[in-house]
Amino acid sequence: MSGPGTPEHAPLPTATGTTDGAPATDTPERALLPTATGARTLAVVRGLLRRHRLLAVTSLAVLVAGTGIGLLTAPLLGRIVDLVVDRGGTAALTVPMVLLLAVAVARGVATAVGKSLVARLGETVLADLRERFIARALRLPLERVEKAGSGDLTARVTGDVTLIARAVRQALPEFANAFLTIVLTLVGLAVLDWRFLLAVLVAVPVHVLTVRWYIPRAARIYAEHRVATGALQHQLLDSVGGVRTVRAFRLTDRHADLLEKRSGAAVDLAASGMRLVSGFFSRLNAAEFLGMASILVTGFLLVDAGSVSIGTATAAALYFHGLFNPINAALFLIDDAQSAGASLARLVGVSSLPAEREPEGRPAAPVDGSVKVTGLGHAYVDGHPVLHEVDLDVRCGERVALVGASGAGKTTLAKLIAGVHEPASGTISLGGVDTRELGPAGVRRAVTLISQEVHVFSGTLAEDLRLARPEATDEELRAALDHVGALEWADALPEGLATVVGEGGHRLTVTQAQHLALARLVLTDAPVALLDEATADAGSAGARVLETAALRALEGRTGLMVAHRLPQAATADRIVVLDGGRVVETGTHDELVAAGGHYAELWSAWSDSRREPAAVRD
Structure with a gap:
């Protein structure tokens, strides 16, 4: 028997997270809870969205209306340029200026309402997923949870949920607005002159190659970082929760080494993510240069040939310039989306696990306390x-x-x-x-x-x-x-x-x-x-x-x-x-x-x- 100061069943560092009789190893192996595949995660999200179809359709409609109204700004500015070139006088500018003001107000209201509705939709879906996750986590076989270690489940219910919530409140509305702006702006360029649309497409290969270079690397790094964070949290719980046993068995140095090793792994993965983001934005800057150069050259040639007015070329240039922020935002938010997606897959992985096996039929009741x-x-x-x-x-x-x-x-x-x-x-x-x-x-x-x-x-x-x-x-x-x-x-x-x-x-x-x-x-x-x-x-x-x-x-x-x-x-x-x-x-x-x-x-x-x-x- 151990003395009062060293309870014999305080948590020991073990391979399975158990405390009585399980062998301790220098490199504990844990049967981590599963992570859902991309297809399974999308299927779950689609199912949750179907439950809130009306809110989803309304959010999309309001955002489309707000974005469409905002795209009227460039043609109105182009019209003002043409009036100035034609010396139409100040009176001729009154109507376009009033329209610009009306467009700004209408766009601001519609965009604010649309983003609010999208955020509400995201929060509602997240609440459903969180409840589903908690309900399943509470009904998991206890042995399965112990094998995974407390850190894995804790990281999912805290860090992963927090990350997804932040993405829902900030990234999702911004991404939805940016995506719609890109799509409708391309439509607007085609309406001005189809050749402007072709000029813009020069930058598309750079964007595509950038995304193809970034996504697989980001997905791997963020998934590994979440696992490394969970392993670090598990080790902290083991070391701090069992501090008396760690000291009693003189395992302090060993636990410090494990903490340093797992902290280092998490830091290295975070640094790799930062380097990846830097390379990502440098490629986007190159795409912006190519696209703007192409649209200016095309506008010059079309104006010189008399195919379009200076105001129309100005509107096209403003359209493409207006794409800088939406494209950068959409592609940058892929960074948040990858991280949130990795966390979402971890939540869906747990919520899709089978519940405890219950006997078929009505189980018998114990007759006494033997x-x-x-x-x-x-x-x-x-x-x-x-x-x-x-x-x-x-x-x-x-x-x-x-x-x-x-x-x-x-x-x-x-x-x-x-x-x-x-x-x-x-x-x-x-x-x-x-x-x-x-x-x-x-x-x-x-x-x-x-x-x-x-x-x-x-x-x-x-x-x-x-x-x-x-x-x-x-x-x-x-x-x-x-x-x-x-x-x-x-x-x-x-x-x-x-x-x-x-x-x-x-x-x-x-x-x-x-x-x-x-x-x-x-x-x-x-x-x-x-x-x-x-x-x-x-x-x-x-x-x-x-x-x-x-x-x-x-x-x-x-x-x-x-x-x-x-x-x-x-x-x-x-x-x-x-x-x-x-x-x-x-x-x-x-x-x-x-x-x-x-x-x-x-x-x-x-x-x-x-x-x-x-x-x-x-």
């Missing part, structure tokens, strides 16, 4: 089994402590019973029903797992408690808190049950957070409770308070405790000792101490570590 494990075996990595042929029979209402040295398989056994992992071999029955027949949802209804890592959700204390039972009244919430000895400090909060806790609210202590988890257990009223080191982080005094609270929370239900403190194990009805993934001893505290086996050695070591030296007593 737990039976037969021939259970499990391995996180092939060839490195963590549990070997484990048999365990827990009677309904019995309290059993799982004891053993670090890496013995205690947490793995608890997670298998709770349905976090599927066993490699053997069976688990809850209340006489095989867990495969119950399905993941049935197992969660029957078993509540409380670990040393308790999350306090942002909201009032009452809302946090009602996560366990949404229909619970305030009296039932207070009764649950009182049952685990937490009502006193809950009433002492500034606003009692209405006090906002969690992120941005009142900060609960470790002991209070565990009290909250135990109160949730009482409200859930699951027949089986698993306490995995639930008192490990509370310190000696807090641990004793929580041990009492845990015993009260387990009243009337079957309890399995992964015991960090042997005095807690001594209070159990029965103690099961694991070593090397096998059950080596079982019995009461007194029986095992008298037997002189593994448990007796652990108890002796624990007692010696708590015995005061004679010099101190004197």
Whole structure:
């Protein structure tokens, strides 16, 4: 057993993100969550757009109207040039000038409304996709999420969603407006004279080659950068979350090297992206030069031949000059589109994953709180089994402590019973029903797992408690808190049950957070409770308070405790000792101490570590 300062199941750096029995490696391999293909991503987006067809059509119509009105500016300016050349006088300029003012106002209003509608459409579609992503992420098999690592899922739900939201609010309206401006301007050039359109097309090959050069490189770099960012975030969570274990096992240098390596990879990819953007814009400048030179030469030749007026040539030049910003914006936004597209594919990849496998038909319900494990075996990595042929029979209402040295398989056994992992071999029955027949949802209804890592959700204390039972009244919430000895400090909060806790609210202590988890257990009223080191982080005094609270929370239900403190194990009805993934001893505290086996050695070591030296007593 490890001492209080080094909880034996604090997160260790492992190949699979597990913490009990999984081998650690210098280059952890994670089964990252999938990324959707381009075709699959487009199919999902099209499906979401069809749900908001009216808004999409309205947005497009308003933007087209605004862009079309704005294109009248160049012909009006050309008309003014012709009037000046023909010496039409100031009176002749009145109508074109008034029209220019009207065009500017109408274009501004229509463009603003159109962009607003496009942004609203994007936000609506993003909200649908976000809800779809969250709904599926919450229903993914827990083992799949653990294999991917917390950093991968966290990066998608934070960084990827943020990036897409920024693209929807800024890039999407700008891109839509730029694209329509380009298309309608080309139509306007053709209306002025088809030869102006041909002159403009001289720059098209440069644009096409630029995009073809840029897109494949950008897609690869941005996709790799998102993965590298996720790997960096995963490593930060591992290193910071398990800092005590990292220090205890003298892994500080190794974790620092891993952080430096993954930070360097992310920085290198970001720098490559910046170099790519610089090359991209240098090519666009060359295209602008070629296009403008071509349109001026064409205008000169046509005016000289008498085919068009100076005003028409001026309008053509203004049209092409007006394309600079839209083309640059559209092509530059490909940069944002590639990055957002990579993030979008990562969200769609998760939202398209199959949900947890549920049994066909109506699953049977457990008849009681008994737990039976037969021939259970499990391995996180092939060839490195963590549990070997484990048999365990827990009677309904019995309290059993799982004891053993670090890496013995205690947490793995608890997670298998709770349905976090599927066993490699053997069976688990809850209340006489095989867990495969119950399905993941049935197992969660029957078993509540409380670990040393308790999350306090942002909201009032009452809302946090009602996560366990949404229909619970305030009296039932207070009764649950009182049952685990937490009502006193809950009433002492500034606003009692209405006090906002969690992120941005009142900060609960470790002991209070565990009290909250135990109160949730009482409200859930699951027949089986698993306490995995639930008192490990509370310190000696807090641990004793929580041990009492845990015993009260387990009243009337079957309890399995992964015991960090042997005095807690001594209070159990029965103690099961694991070593090397096998059950080596079982019995009461007194029986095992008298037997002189593994448990007796652990108890002796624990007692010696708590015995005061004679010099101190004197």
